Amino acid sequence: MYKDKDRYLNILLISPSILAVLIFIYGFIAWSVRVSLSKWKGLTPDYTWNGLKNYIDLFADPRFAVDVKNTLIFTGVFVFGCLILGFLLAVMLDQGLRGEGFFRSLFLFPMAISYIVTGVVWRWLMNPATGSRTSGLNLLFTYIGLDSWVNAWHTTPKWGMAAIALAAIWQMSGYTMALYLAGLRAIPHELKEAARIDGANEIQIYRHIMIPLLAPVTLSALIILGHMSLKVFDMIVAIAGKQLQLDVPAIYMWQATFDGLFYARGAAIGILLLVSVAILIIPYMHYTLKTEGQT
């Protein structure tokens, strides 16, 4: 079919990228695994075999336990918030209102901004100072008479992570809305019409027809948002710096490696993060690529 000179040209053209991916992704992952099994602590690399000791130490490490708890709180609030808000916004925008395009763009624009910018602005919005130094959203709440809403945001004991998740919801709920909106637009109009003729009201139509049909979108959003929250780093650093109360694995990895020079532990945290992301992503990729092949 192809001319002779074309036979291997395709492999030649793609090989730089494949080589880069093999080295910079898979080679580096293997290298990280090796570091995580070593005793490397200090400026000079030390690959002395240490077995699974770094992993075992992490599971016994109270700081890592805090990280896992914080990640769970963040993931729960962030994913749930984005899904609910994204779905409601998409449903409202799907009613054919005037100005739909304007609202859609408005809800989506935070996606274009970096986590650092979002973090710096929200850091001042969520200023926990009290008394005469009250500012930010707390000040706004007192203006409009919602004094009971005044709170310590990310400095709240135990639930501080939820405040960080709020800023993250601000950033990512528009994206979730876009996913749902695309899903809603793909559902044939006749389905809704038929249900209406059968006497179903709007709530019933959404509950029994639209939401089940949107399950694949919900799954995509759940996985994309879930894997993002496992990686959360920049936004916490920008809002609160690196403090133990708001510690997550990505920050611990950073501090262990680049502040504490405990490379072996840093690598172990990195690999644990990778494994948790892979558990979410690999079945999802498998499913998506398979369904794509069928169409």
Add this chain to the structure above:
Amino acid sequence: MNFIRRNWLYVPLVAMAVFYLIPTYVMLVTGFKSFEEVDLKTMWNLPRGIAFDNYIEAYNKLSPSLRNSFMVVIPSTIISSILGSINGFVLAKWKFRGADFIFPLILFGMFIPYQSIIIPLVQFMRAIGISGLPSLAMAHIIYGIPITTLTFRNYYAGLPQELLEAAKIDGADMLGIYRHILLPISIPSFVVVLIWQFTAAWNDFLFAVILTGNQQWPVTVALNNMAGSQIIAWNVQMAGSLLAALPTLLVYIFLGRYFLRGLLAGSLKG
């Protein structure tokens, strides 16, 4: 739904619009206040006049890092888009044995937490003697390959096979088909990918903070350090945030349609 009931929807929509605009409002009004007028206690008030003190101060502090960002982001965006287009073409229309195995391997790179490769990355760059902005550009190019490849592959896969067959009968070789047939109609995909890569690289923090020193900080790192310092007032930080966000915001405002398409590609749905 009848007309009256539908109009009620504007109430929650406007309320949500306010939620999304609050941070932008604070950034804007604070930026336009004069130094004398800035006070945390009146942060919600509109400025009494238009002053540029904060923007000028922030610009003076951030301009070297803004330049660094542009110097890294522009070449790496262009290069990884070109690579993605070639890869996408090969993987969609010019397959070799094992192509269907290679594609998911490349794709997985899009999702990995970079914490799992960052130690080798730093060691590797040191070993080959590349540092600062070139090393950051290299990281953006390579770790950008999965998403650019995905977007182009999905686009090319959707094109009818007859398009290629016809050109082959006319005697075109594969490179000719790519250059004269596919490339001209890939412009929209290029826009999607360029925007997406520009935004991702501009907004990156992790690679930047690890691979660059303080002379070469891109704007995300410079802004974060500005926010962490006790000396720089919050109003200058706000103005700086707007400056750091402006390039990607402008891209979004003018090319938003394409931005949305890039986003959806990122969820594997091309």
